[in-house]
Each structure stands twice: as structure tokens, then as C-alpha cells.
Amino acid sequence: MYSRTTDDYQAMYAAGIRACVEPSFWLGQNRRYAGTFFDYFALILDFETVRARRFGIDHFAAVALNPKEADDRGLADEVIDGMPAYLTHERCVALGEIGFNNNTPNEEYAFVRQLAMAIERDMPVIIHTPHVDKLKGAERISAILRELNPNPDRIEIDHNTEETMAISRETGCYCGMTVYPISKLTPARVSGIIREFGSERMVVNGSADWGISDPLSLVKVVEFMAADGHDDATIRRIVCDNAMTFYAGSPNWKPELDLAPVDPNMFQR
Numbered sequence: 001m002y003s004r005t006t007d008d009y010q011a012m013y014a015a016g017i018r019a020c021v022e023p024s025f026w027l028g029q030n031r032r033y034a035g036t037f038f039d040y041f042a043l044i045l046d047f048e049t050v051r052a053r054r055f056g057i058d059h060f061a062a063v064a065l066n067p068k069e070a071d072d073r074g075l076a077d078e079v080i081d082g083m084p085a086y087l088t089h090e091r092c093v094a095l096g097e098i099g100f101n102n103n104t105p106n107e108e109y110a111f112v113r114q115l116a117m118a119i120e121r122d123m124p125v126i127i128h129t130p131h132v133d134k135l136k137g138a139e140r141i142s143a144i145l146r147e148l149n150p151n152p153d154r155i156e157i158d159h160n161t162e163e164t165m166a167i168s169r170e171t172g173c174y175c176g177m178t179v180y181p182i183s184k185l186t187p188a189r190v191s192g193i194i195r196e197f198g199s200e201r202m203v204v205n206g207s208a209d210w211g212i213s214d215p216l217s218l219v220k221v222v223e224f225m226a227a228d229g230h231d232d233a234t235i236r237r238i239v240c241d242n243a244m245t246f247y248a249g250s251p252n253w254k255p256e257l258d259l260a261p262v263d264p265n266m267f268q269r
């Protein structure tokens with residue numbers, strides 16, 4: 001939501017969205033200082049929550065060094081060393097996203113270090129599978145999970161496609177699918193994947209970033225899947241219930257689903 005406008009929040013509320021989790025992501029340009037990461041973590045945990053609340057949406061965040069910026073090991077260590085203060089913030093419900101971008105040894109180092117931090121804290125974790133060489137990344141993630149053996153209730157492996165779903169399902173973790181309007185995963189493909197693999201531990205999320213993406217993706221998945229013959233319970237499970245169960249792994253996850261939007265004249269700057 002960091003890169004979205006107030007129109008997006010208004011549209012989300014009108015479409016029935018009442019809570020969201022914003023993962024730490026890549027801003028489009030690599031950060032050069034650990035301090036820039038810390039200000040960003042503070043912004044998505046503090047101000048973004050205040051901003052969302054004005055529009056009737058209860059906003060939470062996940063904190064991590066994302067894989068796209070994990071290739072500078074010195075900077076990675078500095079950022080990870082400073083993360084504990086943000087992981088204990090009352091609006092932080094997960095560590096993420098971590099994982100792979102180009103499947104490099106430095107990315108693996110930052111991934112394993114942060115995964116160990118989450119295991120130590122018994123926190124939910126959001127894992128990013130790469131968009132290029134996705135299968136290789138998913139296989140490596142699966143091998144690392146076998147080795148570190150976290151509680152599968154606390155792990156969501158995200159950005160799955162037809163190519164990776166079988167491997168990710170085998171881990172017993174939650175499996176995410178991130179929906180985009182055109183590129184990557186569409187509502188039609190989600191519908192097909194759910195038909196093939198079922199809806200247990202499946203979590204659909206929408207990409208709302210600075211590229212072509214859509215904060216209303218979930219609503220579009222609901223509409224498409226209803227028309228495509230899925231029953232209400234299945235649809236509810238993948239766009240709401242499973243995510244609620246997963247994030248309940250954090251004591252900070254107490255979403256208020258009955259917030260009312262605030263009159264814009266009452267906003268305080």
C-alpha cells in the first residue's frame with residue numbers, strides 16, 4: 001500500500017476489504033543504507049496503519065530484508081541485525097518477504113538467517129519464490145525448510161504457479177498465489193490450480209505495488225471462481241479463512257473488521 005493512492009483504499013473498502021497485511025518489498029531502486037530500510041519499516045508499521053484506518057481498513061505489516069536487495073552481504077547483515085526492534089512492533093504480524101530472486105548464495109544466506117530468526121520467535125513467515133527460475137527456487141526453498149524444520153503452520157510459500165504448486169504443497173506449509181491483472185497469475189489460473197490441488201492451506205493474495213497490479217485482485221478472484229463453479233466455502237477459505245488462521249500465529253493479529261471510514265475533514269496531518 002506504500003505505493004498506492006487513497007483512491008485505492010476507498011475502492012478496497014467499497015469492495016468489502018476490511019483488513020490487509022503489507023509485506024516489506026522492493027521499492028524499485030535498491031536502498032544503499034540500512035537506515036533507509038529502518039525508516040521504511042517504521043513507515044509501513046506506523047503511518048501506513050494510520051492512513052489505512054482513515055479509510056476503514058485495519059492494516060498490518062511484515063518486516064524483512066527482501067531477496068531482491070539481499071545480494072550485498074554487508075548491508076544485509078546490518079539490516080538483519082537491526083530488525084528485532086521492528087519484529088516486536090505491535091502491528092508486525094510476520095517476517096517477510098524473504099526467499100529468492102536470482103537464487104544466489106548471498107540471497108540464500110539472508111533467507112536462512114531471517115528464517116532462523118522467525119523460528120526462534122515462532123513468528124509467521126512469508127516466503128517469496130523467484131519469478132525467474134521459479135522451479136529451481138521452489139526446490140531450494142523446500143530443501144531449506146526440510147533442513148531447518150520450522151512449524152509448517154507458520155510458513156506461507158508465496159507466488160506459486162502450476163509449475164511450483166506440487167513442490168510447495170509437499171512441504172505442508174501454507175501455499176500462496178499472488179494475483180496480477182495481466183502478467184503472472186490471473187484469477188482463471190487460480191481457479192484451475194484450486195480445482196487441481198484443493199483449497200486446504202491455500203491463500204490467495206493481491207499484488208498492490210508500483211507496477212501494473214490491482215488491490216482488488218481478491219474481489220476479482222471471488223467473482224471469477226463463483227462463475228467458474230466453485231462453492232462459497234471454498235472461495236471463502238482461500239481469500240479469507242486460511243489467511244486468518246495463518247496470521248493468527250502472531251499474537252499481534254487481532255484485525256478489527258468493523259472500522260468505519262473517517263470523514264476526510266477530520267483527518268489530522
Ligand SMILES: [Zn+2]
Binds near residue numbers: 097129159
Ligand atoms: Zn514477493
